[in-house]
Amino acid sequence: MDIEEFRKAGYQAIDRICDYFYSLGDRNVLSKVEPGYLRKALPAQAPEEGENFDKIADDFKDLILPGITHWQHPSFFAYFPTASTPEGILGDLYASSVSNPGFNWICSPACTELEAVVMDWAAKLFGLSDAFLNTSGVGGGVLQTTASESGLTAVVAARARYLTTHPDVPLEKLVLYVTTQTHSLGNKAALILGLQYRTLDVTVDDNYGLRAKSFKQALEEDKAAGKHPFMLIATVGSTSIGAIDHVSEVGEVARQYDLWLHVDAAWAGVVLACPEYRGMCQLEGINTYAHSFCLNFHKWGLVNFDASAMWIRDRKLLTDALDITPTYLRTKEADEGTVIDYRNWQLPLGRRFRSLKVWFVLRSFGLNGFREHIRKGIALSKKFNALVESSPQFEIVTPPSITLTVFRLLPSTDSGVDKSDTEAVNQLNQMYQRRLHAADLFLTQTDVNKMFSIRLVIGSTRTEEEHIQRAFEIMVREIGPTIEEWKKRRETS
Amino acid sequence: MDIEEFRKAGYQAIDRICDYFYSLGDRNVLSKVEPGYLRKALPAQAPEEGENFDKIADDFKDLILPGITHWQHPSFFAYFPTASTPEGILGDLYASSVSNPGFNWICSPACTELEAVVMDWAAKLFGLSDAFLNTSGVGGGVLQTTASESGLTAVVAARARYLTTHPDVPLEKLVLYVTTQTHSLGNKAALILGLQYRTLDVTVDDNYGLRAKSFKQALEEDKAAGKHPFMLIATVGSTSIGAIDHVSEVGEVARQYDLWLHVDAAWAGVVLACPEYRGMCQLEGINTYAHSFCLNFHKWGLVNFDASAMWIRDRKLLTDALDITPTYLRTKEADEGTVIDYRNWQLPLGRRFRSLKVWFVLRSFGLNGFREHIRKGIALSKKFNALVESSPQFEIVTPPSITLTVFRLLPSTDSGVDKSDTEAVNQLNQMYQRRLHAADLFLTQTDVNKMFSIRLVIGSTRTEEEHIQRAFEIMVREIGPTIEEWKKRRETS
Known part of the structure; x- marks a missing residue:
């Protein structure tokens, strides 16, 4: 690839990344591919002769993107966030050129x-x-x-x-x-x-x-x-x-x-x-x-x-x-x-x-911009905590920490779940988590004193109140079906 | 920075990287800055308010590039090469977007x-x-x-x-x-x-x-x-x-x-x-x-x-x-x-x-293109070795290996240098290396059985026969002045 071909492919990459960013909110958070999907789609060895870069760039879109779990999605609340800002990308891009x-x-x-x-x-x-x-x-x-x-x-x-x-x-x-x-x-x-x-x-x-x-x-x-x-x-x-x-x-x-x-x-x-x-x-x-x-x-x-x-x-x-x-x-x-x-x-x-992207970020956001980003995340987390606390169906398992909420589903006893039966409540929450994932609310689990608990963490630059609201709506919507599923499983076992 | 600002800054980055690649051969290989140059040029802390990205991108050009030793330069022969291909850059760029x-x-x-x-x-x-x-x-x-x-x-x-x-x-x-x-x-x-x-x-x-x-x-x-x-x-x-x-x-x-x-x-x-x-x-x-x-x-x-x-x-x-x-x-x-x-x-x-850039490179070059790159480097190295061997002023210290030549200056005895005096020859070669660096021929040294020796390694995609020729011309040109300098040092010590 010569310099002019690089310019063309580079513009294309920038445009496609812009498309990707615009489309992020409409994508699923979690990749839905099956293990081995990519090996099936690719040849067993590299091509003998070089391929056209347009084809390669299209394959990124058609083969790779479906296999991506979108950590930059406004509704990504799993693990901890992993940042990808325009400034960070540009820092890495310039750094690549002087490798x-x-x-x-x-x-x-x-x-x-x-x-x-x-x-x-x-x-x-x-x-x-x-x-x-x-x-x-x-x-x-x-x-x-x-x-x-x-x-x-x-x-x-x-x-x-x-x-x-x-x-x-x-x-x-x-x-x-x-x-x-x-x-x-x-x-x-x-x-x-x-x-x-x-x-x-x-x-x-x-x-x-x-x-x-x-x-x-x-x-x-x-x-x-x-x-x-x-x-x-x-x-x-x-x-x-x-x-x-x-x-x-x-x-x-x-x-x-x-x-x-x-x-x-x-x-x-x-x-x-x-x-x-x-x-x-x-x-x-x-x-x-x-x-x-x-x-x-x-x-x-x-x-x-x-x-x-x-x-x-x-x-x-x-x-x-x-x-x-x-x-x-x-x-x-x-x-x-x-x-x-x-x-x-x-x-x-x-x-x-690596320092180049840090430099770009600190300068482009400024110290105030950096602090605003942190404070916005904490404010959103407080709103999420208030939602969870407003429902008698949930238990906050450990005190919310910064932008991390650890909770579990703990429905009232008339739901048929014995709150004091940890194993039963754990089973219920494992089912609940699977249903949340199926509904594309990707939350990871943790163990707190043998209680299977669910974590929700806020931190993406794209997350707004509507995304918190939507996450909570999915959480509420899946309670009933989870209890039904749990009861059926109990009956048949 | 919003998505459209990113598009603009991204195009600019691609254009500037193209400019950089076009200009590479005309730049010095070695950075000429003094230790501490950058701290003097930068404020002691990050700005409170965010800065315009144009300014930041200009600072990359004006403050960072002068402090870069250009490993992608066609005349870079130090250490071992470090690759930076358009395909590799694009691979890292797409990867950054799905961090x-x-x-x-x-x-x-x-x-x-x-x-x-x-x-x-x-x-x-x-x-x-x-x-x-x-x-x-x-x-x-x-x-x-x-x-x-x-x-x-x-x-x-x-x-x-x-x-x-x-x-x-x-x-x-x-x-x-x-x-x-x-x-x-x-x-x-x-x-x-x-x-x-x-x-x-x-x-x-x-x-x-x-x-x-x-x-x-x-x-x-x-x-x-x-x-x-x-x-x-x-x-x-x-x-x-x-x-x-x-x-x-x-x-x-x-x-x-x-x-x-x-x-x-x-x-x-x-x-x-x-x-x-x-x-x-x-x-x-x-x-x-x-x-x-x-x-x-x-x-x-x-x-x-x-x-x-x-x-x-x-x-x-x-x-x-x-x-x-x-x-x-x-x-x-x-x-x-x-x-x-x-x-x-x-x-x-x-x-x-990391695999994305490897995938891009193997597909865009193809297996044959990859092999051609390797064979081209080895062919250039053979030409360089022939040049060194053609001069009675140099000694090939160890057998040339792949694209690495280890040599030293070992002028005929009538130059005043006693070939059997290892310490004297080492001093001469240290002076020689300093002169080569001053002439922007950046070659690193090694020790072979206490002989101070100089390494030249080939491997950049941009290196052509003319760059080998030019390196050898500098090597030849600096012999006389090095011997003169060495003699003067001897006389005064």
């Missing part, structure tokens, strides 16, 4: 330097301590692919830090702490690194947030058993129910026991843009105690996947753990932060030019 | 299914054994970000496999094998995982490729010392000099000692598209012995960064190591390969829709 592996400064100085600048812009937007600024020369920010990569990177640095002062401790004795609410990234990091982890219980009385007392008790038990606690992953806004650990409390314990504190705010962290939520979202604890902190721009933060923002209080703890450059090759400039070699802040060598 | 985290099938069935299909297309293109096809239901292919991530993932799986049969072996006793030629990704994987590695010597007599005898000897030594060898990373086309390990030989040893064999062909692997290079590039050894194999489409393989192709002979060894889904949640379909959950084939949870 380079970005592993050191000279690969393309602009890539390293823009990342250092926008991560400072972001740190200020979220109210982070100056200690986390790249300009501090000590701490700093970096864009990783995902919160799991940010978390894994932090665990590697924490392990290296612990072993520096405890060189004779076998790896098998180290313990990483998570809670029952921590994202599976914690367990997966331990699995990848072959380390032990301990999952701390959190209670409904503490709103599923970790507190000092139980954390301290676990540390004492484990130390008494000869284990070596080295790190806690705390969470602000857990995936399951949006739980928030008491970061100041557990941070102080982590400090006393010399543990690394990583705070994972992958989803909820962007709320820190709004000063009125900084208390709730533990900003003070993060600023005082966290060795590392992560939030994902690519969830609710308007920047296309992937853009996981990670800050570290002491960059040397990262580079000591990850730098394979021998000492005699280290440069004064890199150590001082005049020139950052971001390859030593991450697990892989190569890296994409 | 989703892709961690399971239902996230967007098309993303998982297209990846499974194109990785099979690619396996066939490169002549891989049917064992590596996704359709085998046992092995399969996956797109990772980088060769370092592919390698790290393989090490995690290899460690898990070894510990399954040796559950009582402490992590500290495991040994990963690399050679002096292995990419630092091997050492970095060991560093990340806290494992021992042993670096095997390879000799000039073996063309710096690992052979059975020395490998076996190391294994025996380590076993006798109570260590537990569990994995070898072999290389086809090393970063430093393009060395190729004798994969069949060392693969047989790895089999005998029950080690995992990972073959890293990050750069050179795409050569396997051409049957005439399959013997040289150890295809039989890979097909017979490799547990895992990696090549990067995003280097010389026409697909934009990132697109690291990784194949595994037994997917269960990956998912057993990385799946955190409890057993009772595993699905028959996922285990059988009817539905793949690629999150269990990689370290992070979320993943981008």
